[in-house]
Amino acid sequence: MLAGLSRAAPAAAKGVSADTVNTQFVEVGGRKLAYRSVGKGKPIVLAHRFRGVLDLWDPAFIDALAAQGFQVITFDHSGMGLSTGERSYSPPNMVKDAKDLIDGLGLKDVVIGGWSFGGIVAQIYVAMFGQSVSHAVLISTTPPGKLVKTGEQLFYDTAAQGPASLEQYTTLFFEPSDASSRAASKRSFERIFARKTGRSPEVPVEWAMAQVPKSPPNPIFPSEEVLQALKNTNVPILHLGGDHDISLPVENWYALGGQLPTLNLITYPRAGHAPHHQHPEMAAAQIAAFIRNTRKAQP
Template sequence: MVAASTAAVSDYASAPTRYLEIGGRKLSYRRVGTGKPLVLFNRFRGTLDTWDPLFIDSLTGEGFEVITFDYSGLGLSTGARSYDPPALVKDARELILGLGLKDVAIGGWSLGGIVAQIYLAMFGAEVTHVVLIGTTPPGQLVKPAEQLFYDAAAKPGVDLDQFTTVFFEPVDEGSRKASAQSFKRIFSRTKDRSPDVDAEWAIAQIGTAPRNPAFPVDDILLMLKHTAVPILHLGGDHDIIFPVENWYALNGQLPTLHLVTYPRAGHGPQHQYPVEAASQIAAFVRATPLS
């Protein structure tokens, strides 16, 4: 197992990429800040460089050590690429163990939120808090995804229009402005960038049209109904892939779930409201110690 220096870094846009050699592959990761470890699991087509640096830096400012990583075979990581959730859980598990993290909170955005829920089901005794962002609960949905997401997400590369359509609320001027600012921050890093995930391969893994349920694992829903681990979901009021209405439909059934919905926002609320989202996450973790 080989890793780079573990000296604390507070600026995500310039944080060095480190590597953990484990299981015949290298997992690329970045580690910023000091404090309580928060490991973030990424979205569909996400890499180290699709997180908004202001969101990550705001989390470190709230007293977190934030660890981000590329899934096997994607970005700067080596190994077999897959979007099969158990394979992504394996990546997260081996990274957390390999870095010797304790008292850890986990967070997952979109696909990463599905991974985080499975991780909680498998290793919940070792997790203090779960932060879900723009993701879906298990089981039948009251509101499925929009075809618009699949059409936009299948486009190769990334441009501002696509970014705004997928992650923000294009009909709102304030959201469009926030999108342009976030897009600029994300691309402020010019060296040592994690390469894009191939769009053709990626869309082939999830299909080209909405599914209901999107996450058909009934035992995970049962776990959410009985877990003692505090869970926070941050969502936008118009998420075109994982509508927040599906979480509200479970009101009264999930005893540790906290729901926060941001107005005139889409699938990336933490990029539209980076400082507020980090503050909300910090307040949630401080106020809900695991009993």
């Protein structure tokens, strides 16, 4: 049952932006999945990062994607933010959230995307339901299998801190040693927290940190099945990353050069774990160009 929106219709009216659009809900599987939809056109469904909820996407990035002619759909996973149900960081459960949302909205020919942990969700989605998606957009995530470079302890220590601060945000997601990156972090942070009403509650830090290792694991995503699926998929895949990602180093994608036949890589200089928040318009334009100019290979 779909609450608050007719089936498959875009939620956002003309002129509505990411920081003003209303939250809507899909009722499926005994829980309500909270989502927001901005723009009209081909649907892009974005799964969030660890501890991410609806209001922790930079609205400038969402609006820039919508301006490229897409319906951009973001959502809260079960039991997190404004969604009900059982809370879990189990990737299969999170993939089910994405599938139930897409099916509940009646979306077809979808671009599946995800940032960080959400990128793992998107990769599993491609492996399981590749026939129903046209493209995959991965942002600062990790590939399956053994890594050539692990993340830094600094990320884990900083992520365990309580209420969000600008300094924490800059350390986790930008390049603190670069003045332009720090300035971009401040602008992004202010945009994210500009919305004062109807915000999606943040994921409790104590619960979240209990779900993950306290130091960088290797591998993070130990799935040979997903790796094999990516090696044999015909779904075009784009990965956007920063050149100094202290969480999920982009070098791990370059190590798979020649093994993933549909993988496209873009790396931003002097950037960290959120290049799409540092360069929202550029990232949106590059994602749009990728989607418009690549197609699934014929079997």
